[in-house]
Amino acid sequence: MEYEPKYTVVLRGQEFILTKSQIEFDSPNYFTSCFLGDFQEAKTKRLELSRNPDLFKLIIEHLCGYEILPLDEKSCPSHMPPDIALRNIRADALFYQLDGLVRSCDGFIKSRKALVSPSRKFLVIGHTNTSRHLRSTGPNHNIPVTGLEVVTMSLQRVEIWTTIIADDMFNQMGQLQLRKSHVDFEGLRLVAAIEAFVRKAVGNYQKLGWTLLGWRTEPVTREGTGIVATKLLIVLRS
Incomplete structure (x- = not known):
């Protein structure tokens, strides 16, 4: 089996490993720019950021090709209601330049607004x-x-x-x-x-x-x- 390069992303002290096929999913994006471009991270294969590590677990699922939307309470970080988690995922998708995920979030946000009952208080x-x-x-x-x-x-x-x-x-x-x-x-x-x-x-x-x-x-x-x-x-x- 051909060796696939791996890259380390560190978020607030937590390490995550991404493969080349993962960072090329929904590309071009922040990861392909850092790891496959002319930046120092392309040499070290290591990237340190201050983004939310709990949300990044959902980002990894997306980079594996899995559907992560719609979010439910079990898939959200413990301190985030689904509505807030969805908006935070979109914010991270914008940061990581994952255009496909941004479009998916926008679609769900739009559909949720249409379905919100005015009686929910x-x-x-x-x-x-x-x-x-x-x-x-x-x-x-x-x-x-x-x-x-x-x-x-x-x-x-x-x-x-x-x-x-x-x-x-x-x-x-x-x-x-x-x-x-x-x-x-x-x-x-x-x-x-x-x-x-x-x-x-x-x-x-x-x-x-x-x-x-x-x-x-x-x-x-x-x-x-x-x-x-x-x-x-x-x-x-x-």
Whole structure:
């Protein structure tokens, strides 16, 4: 069997190996320019970039000739809903100059816009807490479960606010901690605590047709004082 050259792509410390046939798929592209052109990478056969390594796994599938669209929750990075992952894949496809993948993404984005139901809504629940119960010092900034349980026990309806938004506003909200990414023991315990908080805040949300999507916390700081409160934002989807 004839030897096929291999090339190393390093993304944020993670190494990926591409073959010549892979980089020539959907070409000309960024990889053929670097590895088959006059750049230094053509000699070293090594390319280092700061792009997302989780998304690159999908790019590799594309370079193997596989269909990667439409995306579902299992194929997306754990912190990305499918809609956001699709737009991020398109951004990477533009960067890597993969014109075929860009066209595929554009087609799916256009079709998804046509199919989006105007009735799909998101219920946003907000709460600001001045105690230390919701403050996290952990590396993942997770909500302390015990603290959340204490807050839930004494929660009054007047201490929360709610609003309903549509897709366009939801897409501008920024990153959430998604329920689907909390699957180990501690993660499921946190999900249960979040669900208990939501039931205390708005009642039986599942009976009303809502499901828990995700949440995030934001510290409230004051100059010279530091953190004085914690904002908790929880999002349900219809």
